[in-house]
Amino acid sequence: MSVYDFEVKDGDGNVVSLADYKGKVLLIVNSATKCGFTPQYTELNEIYAEFNEDGFEILDFPCNQFGGQAPGTTEEIREVCRSKWLVPYTIFEKIDVNGENADPLYEYLKKEQPFKDITGKGATKLKLVLKAVDRHYKDNDDIKWNFTKFLVDREGNVVQRFEPTEDLNDVKEAIKALL
Secondary structure (H helix, E strand, O other): OOHHHOEEEEOOOOEEEHHHHOOOEEEEEEEOOOOOOOOHHHHHHHHHHHHHHHOEEEEEEEOOOOOOOOOOOHHHHHHHHHHOOOOOOEEEOOOEOOOOOEOHHHHHHHHHOOOOOOOOOOHHHHHHHHHHHOOOHHHOOOOOOOOOEEEEOOOOOEEEEEOOOOOHHHHHHHHHHHO
């Protein structure tokens, strides 16, 4: 099994097979337009611009499960991403990444790359927030917050998970290594 076995819905509600991305390096991210990590859109845009022609894609899935920081419809979120953050890559339908309504793709991603730890700039603050919400947050593989990223190689294998606080330069280097 690989990510290519999944279907998702694009921002217009059309079913998209991830098999359409065969042979590309993917960064799959759950996003939010009103989050402290939302400025990561700027760096993600730069990474996309640098590597897209080499066979790299970002698949962006808005999610409102963390502090209600992705309010509105998928269309409204897409408009904010395009107009304010100039996001050039595909923004898919808003989904749940945890819980009983979690998208099957995200269930697979979490299984393939379990949670390890929160590291990087802002890790201490995020850990405090997570502990206040769920003191046992370390004991499961759920997505912990907006802008968790999964790196997928050209064969569809989920090779790395990056928590929101991890340095995007590290993400960039990992992408470069796969290209």
